[in-house]
Amino acid sequence: MSSLLPDTAPDFSQPIAVLKHCHGRIRKQLATLEKLLAHLPEHGADEQARQAASAVLRYFDKAAHLHHDDEEQDLIPMLRAVAQGDDAATLQALAPTILQDHKDMDAMWQDLHEQLTAIAEGAGTALNPATVARFVASYTAHMEREESTMAPMAVRLFSAEQMARLGQSMQLRRGLVDASAPVSPKLGQAVADLRKDYGQATLDEADVLADPIEQFTAWFEQALKAEVNEPNAMTLATVAANGRPSSRIVLVKQFDPRGFTWYTNYDSKKAQDLSDNSYAALLFFWSELERQVRIEGRVERTAPEESDRYFRSRPLKSRLSAIASAQSAPIASRAQLEANYEAVAQAAGEDPARPDNWGGFRLVPERIEFWQGRRSRFHDRIVYQRQEDGSWTRQRLQP
Structure with a gap:
């Protein structure tokens, strides 16, 4: 056979x-x-x-x-x-x-x-x-x-x-x-x-929207339609009190005129950095569309009731994990981590409350740059800058 x-x-x-x-x-x-x-x-x-x-x-x-x-x-x-x-x-x-x-x-x-x-x-x-x-x-x-x-x-x-x-x-x-x-x-x-010569699209001052959040929304919707791998994944860069930067991937959970929101443990390394220095940067990279968006601004905590609403919307196991893990703290073994989770799962019930050390951060943007890959590294870059009155200016940058 x-x-x-x-x-x-x-x-x-x-x-x-x-x-x-x-x-x-x-x-x-x-x-x-x-x-x-x-x-x-x-x-x-x-x-x-x-x-x-x-x-x-x-x-x-x-x-x-x-x-x-x-x-x-x-x-x-x-x-x-x-x-x-x-x-x-x-x-x-x-x-x-x-x-x-x-x-x-x-x-x-x-x-x-x-x-x-x-x-x-x-x-x-x-x-x-x-x-x-x-x-x-x-x-x-x-x-x-x-x-x-x-x-x-x-x-x-x-x-x-x-x-x-x-x-x-x-x-x-x-x-x-x-x-x-x-x-x-x-x-x-x-x-x-290794190099890739980009050429899928262009980005022109006459085509972009006046508001960068609306422009980001338009690009994000296109990333969804293009089935970009995890379009909501963004690099978060922070700087500690000693001046050392660090970065990691987090997931944006909301964006609107107020800014870009994600959730995490308030005792984590990134939270400590933001306590020392409230300014941070975000980067979205959508390789399938040859695009990236760079965002810089001041970070603030979301209101407790907003964090509560999001926490309750998460799957139960994700809520239990957030409670069980002292994020970024050392632990002896995976077995100990699993034991912590089981103890929390037995004690917390079906509707655990959000712990005080877990919640949202929101980056309030002051600068947003849209980057579109072009041939021969002659890329398109349009940057928006927030003014004191809350309005935005935009201009082209050289690649």
């Missing part, structure tokens, strides 16, 4: 060929799955069926996930870094579909995994024909999409150094090379040579 002999794979010096070879192995496992479906009604979970189920399990439990990670963590980001013009447009349209395919196929695999495990153990003979058909059809269409677009695009666009970097990442993921080994000079140079 299936061959137990390993296929001869291309070398990782040819990473795109390795990815295509993985597709060949996936097709063989899908064929085995279909044969198993036809075999079971007549023969049950005999030795041949158990071996076939085990082979499919081995592949999709591990190798398929490594293949997905190759694409999600390396191939697609590398293509985004070099694709231009029609290639960039094709990739922007295709990448969300590829990523969603992975999620959908993983969900289908969970159902098949239980059935195949029972067959491999000789404890069951049930294999859902509809799930098998959907799984096979989804994987087949998915591979055809990749082979007709992403693979030839990579072969066309990647330099020898980029191919080497992709191959090395794939080997690291499989434990085939030492992760602590120094990067070769050629690979190090490849990092320096």
Whole structure:
């Protein structure tokens, strides 16, 4: 029903060929799955069926996930870094579909995994024909999409150094090379040579809105429509009393004419920094749209009732985590952290109150800059400055 002999794979010096070879192995496992479906009604979970189920399990439990990670963590980001013009447009349209395919196929695999495990153990003979058909059809269409677009695009666009970097990442993921080994000079140079020539859109003074919050809202809505990965993620930069800056990613939970709001522990490092220095900066970077927004201003705490409303809107487990964690403070182990959570969960009930040391911060903007990537690093930059009377001025900055 299936061959137990390993296929001869291309070398990782040819990473795109390795990815295509993985597709060949996936097709063989899908064929085995279909044969198993036809075999079971007549023969049950005999030795041949158990071996076939085990082979499919081995592949999709591990190798398929490594293949997905190759694409999600390396191939697609590398293509985004070099694709231009029609290639960039094709990739922007295709990448969300590829990523969603992975999620959908993983969900289908969970159902098949239980059935195949029972067959491999000789404890069951049930294999859902509809799930098998959907799984096979989804994987087949998915591979055809990749082979007709992403693979030839990579072969066309990647330099020898980029191919080497992709191959090395794939080997690291499989434990085939030492992760602590120094990067070769050629690979190090490849990092320096990485660049993307932007060209999706323009930003002109005549096109932007008079109010920067309205302009941000328009861009944020476009980021949502473009299915940007976590469009609400922003870098928050603060400065401690000793003058040392630090930054981290937080999620904006509200923005309006008052400013940009996020929530956190008031005993955390960022909260201590803001206690020492109430000025901070935010950065939104939406690579899929070749845009970033820089925001600077003074930070204030939200009103307690506003923090209460948001806290009550959070999922129960998120509220319990906020209570259980003394954010940024050292702890002996993960086990101790889990124990703290369990103790809080038992004591807090179904509607825990917001702790006094948790709440919102709002950055009241004084300067907002909109950046649109353009070709040859000749980017568009429009900056808004708040005036003493609360109005805004805007002007173009040189790239």
